[in-house]
Amino acid sequence: MPDLADPRDRLIVALDLGDVAEAEALVERIGDAATFYKIGYRLAYAGGLALVPRLAERGLKVFLDLKLHDIGNTVEEGVRSLTSLGATFLTVHAYPQTMRAALRGRGANPLKILAVTVLTSYDEADAREAGYALPVRDLVAQRAAQALEIGIDGIVCSAEEAASVRSVVGPDRLIVTPGIRPSGSDFGDQKRVMTPAEARAAGIDHVVVGRPITGAADPSAVARRIVAEMA
Numbered sequence: 001m002p003d004l005a006d007p008r009d010r011l012i013v014a015l016d017l018g019d020v021a022e023a024e025a026l027v028e029r030i031g032d033a034a035t036f037y038k039i040g041y042r043l044a045y046a047g048g049l050a051l052v053p054r055l056a057e058r059g060l061k062v063f064l065d066l067k068l069h070d071i072g073n074t075v076e077e078g079v080r081s082l083t084s085l086g087a088t089f090l091t092v093h094a095y096p097q098t099m100r101a102a103l104r105g106r107g108a109n110p111l112k113i114l115a116v117t118v119l120t121s122y123d124e125a126d127a128r129e130a131g132y133a134l135p136v137r138d139l140v141a142q143r144a145a146q147a148l149e150i151g152i153d154g155i156v157c158s159a160e161e162a163a164s165v166r167s168v169v170g171p172d173r174l175i176v177t178p179g180i181r182p183s184g185s186d187f188g189d190q191k192r193v194m195t196p197a198e199a200r201a202a203g204i205d206h207v208v209v210g211r212p213i214t215g216a217a218d219p220s221a222v223a224r225r226i227v228a229e230m231a
């Protein structure tokens with residue numbers, strides 16, 4: 001588990017917006033309350049990849065949450081293309097062929113590859129409906145073990161599984177958890193959910209928070225409260 005010099009780095013704000021100017025305006029409003037932003041495919045498909053170097057040049061960290069999954073050659077070359085942007089994290093789905101391809105594409109670039117185990121919007125019924133026989137916790141643990149074996153830098157899971165994932169991957173791999181809701185916030189479509197304080201106690205490295213911040217009247221204040229809750 002890395003010892004973060006700046007506690008703000010623990011919070012990753014999901015810029016799930018459909019417009020780059022809107023995303024840049026939100027970063028300005030949040031100001032020095034946050035240091036780490038996530039660009040997912042809603043913003044990426046709206047021109048948001050161009051924002052990665054702009055944020056990185058300002059000393060902000062960027063998590064590129066593209067959740068790549070395709071044939072190995074496409075993943076490898078796709079990751080290679082993304083290495084020039086200056087992002088800190090990139091996600092792929094935790095399928096062995098995909099994870100190996102992502103590491104080949106990353107090569108010696110400092111970009112860290114994170115493996116998405118089971119989406120936090122899935123409960124047991126959703127996983128069964130998608131054809132998985134294992135309980136979610138076991139599927140997450142199995143995928144985390146495969147990611148470790150392959151040499152992936154970090155795991156994306158829900159904070160509910162963080163302690164068991166930590167026991168599988170050890171102290172040196174990152175655990176990044178979406179599905180985080182400050183107490184009293186609307187869950188939306190998230191099903192495996194914890195508060196920032198619970199997630200921190202469970203041993204996460206970073207939490208990802210989107211709508212509770214992006215939809216708030218004062219996003220900067222909410223970000224500050226979340227960071228304080230994890231201190």
Ligand SMILES: O=c1ccn([C@@H]2O[C@H](COP(=O)(O)O)[C@@H](O)[C@H]2O)c(=O)[nH]1
Pocket residue numbers: 014016040065116118119120121156157178179180188190208209210211212
């Ligand atoms: O399992 C996963 C993987 C990624 N996400 C992403 O995190 C944010 C969460 O946003 P909220 O508004 O805080 O729910 C979003 O960008 C997802 O694509 C996830 O939720 N779960």
